[in-house]
Amino acid sequence: MTSSGPRTGTTLDAVAQAGRKAALIGYLPVGFPSVAGSIEAMVELVKSGVDIIEVGMPYSDPGMDGPVIQRAAEQGLAAGVRTSDIFSAVSAVAEAGGTAVVMSYWNIVLQYGVSAFARDLDSAGGGGIITPDLIPDEASEWVSASDEFDLDRIFLAAPSSTPERLATIVDASRGFVYAASTMGVTGVRSEVDNHARELVSRLKDAGAPHACVGLGVSTREQAAEVAEYADGVIVGSALVRALDSGGVSGIASLAAELAEGCA
Amino acid sequence: MTDLSQENGPYFGSYGGRFFPEALIPALDEIEETWRKSQVDPEFTQQLLDLQQNYIGRPSLLTEATRFAAHCGGARVFLKREDLNHTGSHKINNAVGQALLAKRMGKTRVIAETGAGQHGVAAATAAALLDMECEVYMGEEDTQRQALNVARMRLLGAKVNSVSNGTKTLKDAMNEAMRDWVANVENTHYIIGTVAGPHPFPAMVRSFQDIIGVEAREQIQNAVGRLPDAVCACVGGGSNAMGLFAAFLADPEVKIFGFEAGGDGVDSGRHAARFSGGRPGVLHGSATYILQNEDGQTQGSHSISAGLDYPSVGPEHSHLHDIQRVTYEPVVDEEAMEAMQLLSRSEGIIPAIESAHALAGAMRIGRELGSEAVLLVNLSGRGDKDMTTAAKWFNYFDEGAVQV
16 A cells, blocks of 8 residues: 555645634544554544544553553553554544544654654555654654655644754654643643643744644633644543543544534 | 763763653753753862762772672672662762752752662652652552661651552653653752663763762772772662773773673563663663563563662663673572572671672672682662561561561
């Protein structure tokens, strides 16, 4: 299979051209509650109006994740999820008409082989990788591999990032920059930090074509608030929780609500 | 030979680096800048020296173990007595150094991960001394087998959090400490207890521990008029080992040995021998050897010693392994416990089970090198904390006895 799937920049531009305030980006870990179950849920997200699916890979040491995603990852690993399951999920999302990117801790990609991962991701129809523990300074191998397959390199920016670092991050990124709304790990929060608005504006000043905000968004109101200033609204833990408690129908109704917030 | 003792990161060969979340990179930059400036600031170096001499109790002794030597092929064996430091291990050298840096950075709170509890105790001690808040993360399995150290930390005023996710040991404590740090970095410094983690920690922690080797090098030359034939240390994350090794890396005539926890045996799969059973990858901020499965998921380690029960290792050790400057060998639980008992009964010194791995290794190396050899062994900590484990292993508790 050699079909290149949509890249996030194209998807984000299309959302803006359609007159919507922001794209909705949803995270789910592959393998939770099972590989088939996670893929079904991801396809349902596409049907419910989620523009970009972050296909997460469960990892034994998720140092950037809060309790909800930690538990889902532990369950996925206990059920035997493998790195290659990522590509099945990515294919399914692409076939359903969604844009798929991978969210993974770096050792998973490294052990698969950076170049092989890029090749197989592109073949499966994936758009790129979000790398929460890989900074541009350490990414030379990934930069070459992603250039070869024209994949998106989605690095994170944080409220603590200096102007110099933001410039480096914007320069190294392709597709969008993931703006972490707060200093903390993933999880549902009652308020989205004010830092997010400022960070997006700093990223734009540094020349980022697209900046999407994640960490802490769980409700339609929060999504609407973030959609005012960001190109995309990223929701993770809230979707995982909805899938856990309400199954595929539960996640579909939350996604539809969030999509309204972004409209 | 290049002067390996001066390697300052961020990379050691192809290892090390900063594979870490962006949110914490500015904090790492600030730590590095503060650390580098402090090293050439007489006010800081004087303050540290004063604490080393009048609080930690440095220089630590070098003791010749003449009766234990009989178990080491008759070689002369010298023990670097880090067990005699205040708090009972080498960990205090680093904890005091980093706590001073934390003060300089205006932090009011320190956090730490701990396995055996020795680093947690050292961090809690430094925090008490310097009037800082302290919170320690410790795997649930370790809070049980090292309960004495949990009590010590609490007595010192630290909050101890038992970590019940993942494998419930040191690596999970480190994950939890990282989560705390990213949320509280404004007022909090994370005192990593070993030569692991993202740059500058491996180089910085070594710089606070290399006093071990600096002292020992001079002491052993005074004792025998030459350098030792071999130096031995146990390697968990590897800070006591780097602290000793650094002073000898540039001496080609000195063989250097690091002993990892072989647990139930490398073939059993229940061990913490990264160089026998692992391969390079990325964990906890640096590229290094890791116990992992085919997909890169970290595999649980096992050791009777909580302080060596870690699936990763400091990146400089990985480099020294690859260039074959240091030889790393596994020592199984049984060998370590035997060495613990032998040193206790031949010298009247009860070593930590971690340090007993170095002693068991020295028995092996001494027998290989013979009676003309001089061995230097890092006795990184004392064994008081390990009495429950030892009593169970050797069946020392009277049946039905309950401590009241």
